[in-house]
Amino acid sequence: MIRIGIYGYGNLGRGIESAIRQNPDTELVAVFTRRDPKTVTIRTEGVTVAHADTVTDYVGKIDVMILCGGSATDLPTQTPALAAHFNVIDSFDTHAKIPAHFEAVDRAAKQAGTTALISAGWDPGMFSLNRLYASAILPDGKDYTFWGKGVSQGHSDAIRRIDGVLDARQYTIPIDSALDAVRSGSAPALTTREKHTRECFVVAEEGADLARIENEIKTMPNYFADYDTTVHFITMEELRRDHSGIPHGGFVIRSGKTGLSGEHTHIIEYSLKLDSNPEFTASVILAYARAVCRMHEKGIVGCTTVFDVPPAYLSAKPYSELIATML
């Protein structure tokens, strides 16, 4: 039995909680929160909700601590701090800062003799794996990542910070003609604008200047300025009725050449279509939590990523069954 702790109880933490029910070799020991534990109701009977400050009381009672905080401010400090006491796994997703985060977690985990895995999920995570596999197989090629159709939390938040906006939901949408061009094997050069569009559903305050809000969204640097962006103003009721889900997904496609003179073209495509981004991310993390336990049992300490994990470690099934039924 793999004893799991959940550190942080938002959408991702709740996703881990429900994924544990689908994996009979895992068991939830405790949920840790920085809120008053009395105010946090979880959905698993008989499981403790404890204050984050008491986490070290659980050393020896938890095999893997799953960190469910945010990449901006929580994980850079929490993952190294908890790696000093537990095997840990997180979904750190600020791609540019992964090397620095890796170093910090690696140092803490090696000192403590624990096993850590960072950046689990689907991107980083399954998409990263597919970029790696495809580029190792077809070195003479080019790969492309497309995201969506799905809700981008960061972009939705950016719209909500605009004066006069009550709530908003932003969808990232891959452009079909760009996907088709990539799948043709022509290895096109695509600008940011040619790969994705952004569609925004915005609830404005009564009497707000809609033209100004729309302009502020469309010209926002980094977030929207480089994309063709559509803005729809809707009511709060419409937002709740039509846009309450958190779907996402995307595509990793590599085209490459083989043959003595590159005469043959191959297309490798991996895609995800997800009804719930946090629940799918949680499902990936739980499989990798199993792998963290196995790596720890094998004496592997320090920080790892999905690139280090033998695939068989992810499955609850015995190796003999895997090679007999899946190979």
Place this chain on the structure above:
Amino acid sequence: MIRIGIYGYGNLGRGIESAIRQNPDTELVAVFTRRDPKTVTIRTEGVTVAHADTVTDYVGKIDVMILCGGSATDLPTQTPALAAHFNVIDSFDTHAKIPAHFEAVDRAAKQAGTTALISAGWDPGMFSLNRLYASAILPDGKDYTFWGKGVSQGHSDAIRRIDGVLDARQYTIPIDSALDAVRSGSAPALTTREKHTRECFVVAEEGADLARIENEIKTMPNYFADYDTTVHFITMEELRRDHSGIPHGGFVIRSGKTGLSGEHTHIIEYSLKLDSNPEFTASVILAYARAVCRMHEKGIVGCTTVFDVPPAYLSAKPYSELIATML
């Protein structure tokens, strides 16, 4: 530099030879053949063609021997025999016999202290990996493998054995409506006939009884009887002009549920579209040959499969670059 030996010089051996040119950290040392080496011309200048009987002269000069024989009669004896002297990799693809082949190779490799990897390629191989990853992530789900559109060598051979047939090419074609049903997340139960059709292009001897040939194909047990099969009689010129390629590919799709009551559906899809089945298979094998070397350096001996290999071992790039650019 990874020193490679190619054992068997057919389509797959030639694919390995051209893949080596795309991977500057690999080098071809020798090609081994059971034919008279003087009759075999390879496409790499300055490389020895040696008789298979002399292979043990190359112990210490080759880091990984790549076996390019057939699964029916060659690999069951060759892979264990060569594992007694070299690190080896093969593409053994008789799914039902993989556990027995694994045992035989494992015994030989452990006794000799070598590292072996069996069943590399795309199915078994990349498709197996995707079945494993997807089922570990979404335990409450169902997966489907579709093959094609592509040439099935075994089915083409079966047609050629029919009396009155001069040559033939058989294409396996996935049925679009079945793919769409799977992608809808409805987890349909599909019979063999509902998943694929088979299309045959046949060159008959002059005066042969075409109706009899067509009937023999369509009613052939195991190969065609369970499928909707179409037979076209064409000339030898048409066969050479329109059907000389060896394309293949396919799809591994898993749909699964998450959430406390399975309220969210997710689709994971991996697909390949290959201009040349043997060259793509060779490209996968060469990446795994690199991994075999790394596992051997780490002291891992015995038989392994793609399920055992940390993905980072497949890439020629340093780990720090992988996490900075692909994660």
